[in-house]
Amino acid sequence: MGARIFLIGFMGTGKTTVGEQLASALDVPLFDSDQEIVKREGRSIPEIFAADGEVHFRKLETAMLTELAAGGPAVITTGGGAVLAAENRDMMKKSGFVVCLTATVEEIVRRVENDPNRPLLQGGDLKGRILALQEARAGLYEFADLALDTTGRSLADIVGEIVMKLSAS
Numbered sequence: 001m002g003a004r005i006f007l008i009g010f011m012g013t014g015k016t017t018v019g020e021q022l023a024s025a026l027d028v029p030l031f032d033s034d035q036e037i038v039k040r041e042g043r044s045i046p047e048i049f050a051a052d053g054e055v056h057f058r059k060l061e062t063a064m065l066t067e068l069a070a071g072g073p074a075v076i077t078t079g080g081g082a083v084l085a086a087e088n089r090d091m092m093k094k095s096g097f098v099v100c101l102t103a104t105v106e107e108i109v110r111r112v113e114n115d116p117n118r119p120l121l122q123g124g125d126l127k128g129r130i131l132a133l134q135e136a137r138a139g140l141y142e143f144a145d146l147a148l149d150t151t152g153r154s155l156a157d158i159v160g161e162i163v164m165k166l167s168a169s
Contacts, residue, residue, distance in 0.1 A: 004096030011080035013101040019077035025032035060097040083140040100144035
């Protein structure tokens with residue numbers, strides 16, 4: 001496997017968990033674009049959002065994705081909003097195999113309801129916020145080479161399907 005695999009999808013769809021297992025199965029490094037930004041900036045994503053705003057964070061995200069897309073074989077997990085910039089979508093499509101993970105709204109709520117590191121979900125009505133963000137991002141994930149619903153599926157099954165599609169591509 002000589003390519004980069006990008007895992008995209010809305011927050012709470014399983015990108016981090018699937019990414020860890022997929023990188024292990026393929027024996028390639030794993031890079032989480034959000035965690036790479038946190039390491040480089042020396043502060044959490046909520047701190048970046050609070051101090052500098054979402055626009056600044058999105059610039060950091062594009063710069064990090066550009067750097068990771070130019071590297072060697074790897075699994076690269078992205079933040080849920082990485083698809084907002086057309087530049088990011090084009091870069092991922094041109095430099096790797098893109099897998100979009102999805103899940104039901106109820107499953108996303110269950111997975112993210114106790115996570116304080118999601119600045120776009122703070123402030124009540126979690127399901128309403130998720131639905132509004134999903135509506136705002138409708139169609140932005142459709143460039144993926146493969147789309148998988150992670151709701152109710154085992155990790156081994158999801159990773160197995162991705163590996164099978166990769167060997168067929």
